[in-house]
Amino acid sequence: MRTRTVVGLSTLAMLIAACGAGAADSDDTTTSPPDETTTTSPEPSQPDDSADGLSALDDMRNPAFPEPLVDPDEIISGGPPPDGIPPIEAPQFISVEEADEWLGTEEPVVYVEVNDEVKAYPVQILIWHEIVNDTVGDVPVAVTYCPLCNSAVTYVREVDGEVTSFGTSGRLFASALVMYDRATESLWTHFDGRAVVGVRTGEQLEFIPSPLIGWADFKEAFPDALVLDRDQTGHSRPYGENPYVGYDNPDTNPFLFRGTVDDRAAAKQRVVGVNLDGTARAWTLEAISDGDASATNTDVAGAPIVIFWRAGQATALESELVVSGRDVGSVAVFLPTVDGQDLTFEAREGVFVDDQTQSEWDITGKAVSGELAGTTLEQIHHLDTFWFAWSTYQPETDLIEG
Known part of the structure; x- marks a missing residue:
């Protein structure tokens, strides 16, 4: 198999706009009272005794960890600190009719259907947060989106039967989002749901199908679904704008990718x-x-x-x-x-x-x-x-x- 080496090139503006936006969070912590379109997620587990305070965020080469599944040198900083790209922790939802006021006909949304409950997560929101810790059909899920590798993946956010939540590590592996779990601060790859460094190394998250779909097709198929509300994320972002202008171009190189490409x-x-x-x-x-x-x-x-x-x-x-x-x-x-x-x-x-x-x-x-x-x-x-x-x-x- 022939391969070629790619050195990722991008502008500093992309890094600042897309990855370093954490400082722009709104101070407004007001939330709406629960109603039929508002759901809450179960409390995530806290760091457990088995972790002994060890954190792959602090030291990926700690000898107390199992052998990493990938070379820690290949897990590189994308610019922001952990949760500098802030996950949505308490997602609020609105009706399809309400969301239709600000979603365009062909806008991409990620949808998840579990136990007859359907939720949509507009990419115009995910592109700024990358992870939504949520519950769908009574199943705790992490809806994840990586702009740099153009992929949406959803997982059951349970490890050894314990519910946890996931954050953004601020790091990339093969130009893809690296997550961390809040229970043990192990590092997980967004792309395949494996713990690759830390206490949980070798464990695998369960996939839940979460296709990308155009808004018009989604609302026709699921008129009674819930849609993630961009006005209640807890953060201030220019939702609807794309901080990665021109990135979807096959003639350009991926950002911060140091590997070889088939x-x-x-x-x-x-x-x-x-x-x-x-x-x-x-x-x-x-x-x-x-x-x-x-x-x-x-x-x-x-x-x-x-x-x-x-x-x-x-x-x-x-x-x-x-x-x-x-x-x-x-x-x-x-x-x-x-x-x-x-x-x-x-x-x-x-x-x-x-x-x-x-x-x-x-x-x-x-x-x-x-x-x-x-x-x-x-x-x-x-x-x-x-x-x-x-x-x-x-x-x-x-x-x-x-």
């Missing part, structure tokens, strides 16, 4: 990545997108999957305003099986139709008409991300190009 694709080529049973496969955006919608029937590790792509989502990382980025579309990946029957799909006039029953499906995997109306396909965890990040964390990956 040169089967450009470092910032957009890809969709799936790992099933240890088999990793990625598709370039061009391989799965066509017209206003497309369906890709394929497999990973011998298991059938279907990839839906539909136009109508802006990239958050191109223009000065999140809503103004070019249309890169929304991607969803599913197990195409209903009641033991394998389905195959095609796209027709912006919707997805299965060949077996001619039922019509939306981008969220719900059958909206036909014999299977009301049925929902099982989501498969996937990543919409840049090639340099996927190929670093999944070096044995296959790549399917368009």
Whole structure:
């Protein structure tokens, strides 16, 4: 496999604007009284006795830690201190109707659906905070977003059965967010949910699917969902603005990336990545997108999957305003099986139709008409991300190009 070395170059302005904004926090701590669109998260656990006060934030090379899974020298400062990019700790939510007043049609949102509860997290907020510690369907979750590797990943925020919360460490590994848990201050990689340095080294967080989707498609599919409120984050930020103007450009290098890039694709080529049973496969955006919608029937590790792509989502990382980025579309990946029957799909006039029953499906995997109306396909965890990040964390990956 041929590789090339990339030295990340960026402007100081990007670093200051996106990473060093912690000093601009609002002093306004007023919160609204709880109502039907306000939820609170359970109290995170405090540092436990097993940590003995050890912190990977303070000393990544402490000999009392298990052997690190990555070289600590490769975990580098991104500029801000721990929580200098402040996570949202007590998220407040509003209705879809209220959020529609300030979200554009193609704006990207991350959505999480657990136990019949659905919440949306607009990227115009996540881009400034990177982590939201929340609860969805009575499950404690950490919704994470890394602008530098263009990926959204959600985890169950429990370690050894204990609820914890996660913060931003101010550090990067392979140009990707490195988190820390508040119970032991171990360091975890956003991209794959592993503890790589500290007391918890080797432990793995549980994934929860959290696709990126355009706002218009989301509100049509989930009109009764809750949406993270940008007016009650506890911080003052220019929500809606993109501090990474021009970053989503395949002809430029990733920021603070010191590794090597598999040169089967450009470092910032957009890809969709799936790992099933240890088999990793990625598709370039061009391989799965066509017209206003497309369906890709394929497999990973011998298991059938279907990839839906539909136009109508802006990239958050191109223009000065999140809503103004070019249309890169929304991607969803599913197990195409209903009641033991394998389905195959095609796209027709912006919707997805299965060949077996001619039922019509939306981008969220719900059958909206036909014999299977009301049925929902099982989501498969996937990543919409840049090639340099996927190929670093999944070096044995296959790549399917368009």
